Amino acid sequence: MIIYNITVNISYPSEKEWLTYMKTIHIPEILATNLPVEVKLLRLLTEIENEGSTYTSQFKFRTMEDFLAYQTHHQEELQEKHHQKFNGQYVSFRTLLEEA
Numbered sequence: 484m485i486i487y488n489i490t491v492n493i494s495y496p497s498e499k500e501w502l503t504y505m506k507t508i509h510i511p512e513i514l515a516t517n518l519p520v521e522v523k524l525l526r527l528l529t530e531i532e533n534e535g536s537t538y539t540s541q542f543k544f545r546t547m548e549d550f551l552a553y554q555t556h557h558q559e560e561l562q563e564k565h566h567q568k569f570n571g572q573y574v575s576f577r578t579l580l581e582e583a
Contacts, residue, residue: 485544486580487519487553494535497572502538509565510540518553519544535573550579 493501510522519542527537544550 484582485547485550487542487550488578488580489540489575491573491575492533492535492537493573498536501569512561516553516557518549
Protein backbone atom coordinates (compact mmCIF):
# COMPACT_ATOMS: atom_id res chain seq x y z
CA MET A 484 0.00 0.00 0.00
CA ILE A 485 1.07 3.54 -0.78
CA ILE A 486 0.14 6.23 1.76
CA TYR A 487 -0.11 9.83 0.65
CA ASN A 488 0.20 11.89 3.83
CA ILE A 489 -0.77 15.57 3.90
CA THR A 490 0.03 17.48 7.09
CA VAL A 491 -1.74 20.82 7.55
CA ASN A 492 -1.42 23.44 10.27
CA ILE A 493 -4.62 25.49 10.10
CA SER A 494 -5.12 28.77 11.97
CA TYR A 495 -7.34 28.57 15.05
CA PRO A 496 -9.98 31.00 13.65
CA SER A 497 -10.35 28.85 10.49
CA GLU A 498 -10.10 25.41 12.11
CA LYS A 499 -13.82 24.63 12.47
CA GLU A 500 -14.66 25.72 8.90
CA TRP A 501 -11.63 23.87 7.53
CA LEU A 502 -12.53 20.65 9.35
CA THR A 503 -16.11 20.80 8.04
CA TYR A 504 -14.81 21.48 4.52
CA MET A 505 -12.41 18.54 4.72
CA LYS A 506 -15.06 16.11 5.95
CA THR A 507 -17.92 17.18 3.70
CA ILE A 508 -16.26 18.39 0.49
CA HIS A 509 -12.51 17.88 0.02
CA ILE A 510 -12.09 14.30 1.22
CA PRO A 511 -15.28 13.09 -0.52
CA GLU A 512 -14.04 14.68 -3.78
CA ILE A 513 -10.73 12.83 -3.48
CA LEU A 514 -12.48 9.54 -2.71
CA ALA A 515 -14.82 10.10 -5.69
CA THR A 516 -11.83 9.62 -7.99
CA ASN A 517 -12.03 5.93 -6.98
CA LEU A 518 -8.25 5.80 -6.65
CA PRO A 519 -7.66 5.91 -2.87
CA VAL A 520 -9.10 2.91 -1.05
CA GLU A 521 -9.04 4.37 2.46
CA VAL A 522 -8.59 7.68 4.24
CA LYS A 523 -7.90 8.79 7.79
CA LEU A 524 -8.11 12.34 9.10
CA LEU A 525 -6.18 12.73 12.34
CA ARG A 526 -5.46 15.62 14.71
CA LEU A 527 -1.98 15.93 16.19
CA LEU A 528 -2.13 15.74 19.99
CA THR A 529 1.47 16.71 20.68
CA GLU A 530 1.24 20.31 19.47
CA ILE A 531 4.13 22.70 19.69
CA GLU A 532 3.63 26.41 20.30
CA ASN A 533 2.15 27.79 17.10
CA GLU A 534 -0.90 29.67 15.93
CA GLY A 535 -3.00 26.75 14.77
CA SER A 536 -3.96 23.11 15.02
CA THR A 537 -2.20 20.39 13.06
CA TYR A 538 -3.98 17.62 11.18
CA THR A 539 -2.86 14.86 8.88
CA SER A 540 -4.87 13.27 6.08
CA GLN A 541 -3.66 9.82 5.09
CA PHE A 542 -4.89 8.44 1.78
CA LYS A 543 -4.12 4.80 1.01
CA PHE A 544 -3.62 3.67 -2.58
CA ARG A 545 -3.29 0.03 -3.62
CA THR A 546 -0.39 0.72 -5.99
CA MET A 547 2.02 3.44 -7.01
CA GLU A 548 0.25 3.50 -10.38
CA ASP A 549 -3.03 4.42 -8.65
CA PHE A 550 -1.31 7.24 -6.77
CA LEU A 551 0.36 8.50 -9.95
CA ALA A 552 -3.00 8.47 -11.74
CA TYR A 553 -4.48 10.56 -8.91
CA GLN A 554 -1.50 12.92 -9.00
CA THR A 555 -1.63 13.30 -12.78
CA HIS A 556 -5.38 13.68 -13.28
CA HIS A 557 -6.86 15.08 -10.06
CA GLN A 558 -4.38 16.44 -7.50
CA GLU A 559 -3.72 19.88 -8.97
CA GLU A 560 -7.39 20.83 -9.35
CA LEU A 561 -8.37 19.61 -5.88
CA GLN A 562 -5.39 21.29 -4.21
CA GLU A 563 -6.23 24.56 -5.97
CA LYS A 564 -9.83 24.47 -4.70
CA HIS A 565 -8.52 23.97 -1.14
CA HIS A 566 -5.94 26.72 -1.58
CA GLN A 567 -8.50 29.20 -2.94
CA LYS A 568 -10.75 28.64 0.07
CA PHE A 569 -8.07 28.75 2.79
CA ASN A 570 -5.23 30.78 1.25
CA GLY A 571 -3.07 32.39 3.94
CA GLN A 572 -4.73 30.40 6.73
CA TYR A 573 -2.61 27.25 6.61
CA VAL A 574 0.78 25.75 5.91
CA SER A 575 1.20 22.19 4.69
CA PHE A 576 3.63 19.56 3.54
CA ARG A 577 3.20 16.21 1.86
CA THR A 578 4.98 12.89 2.19
CA LEU A 579 4.64 9.64 0.27
CA LEU A 580 5.06 6.43 2.25
CA GLU A 581 4.99 2.73 1.57
CA GLU A 582 3.82 0.11 4.05
CA ALA A 583 6.72 -2.17 4.93
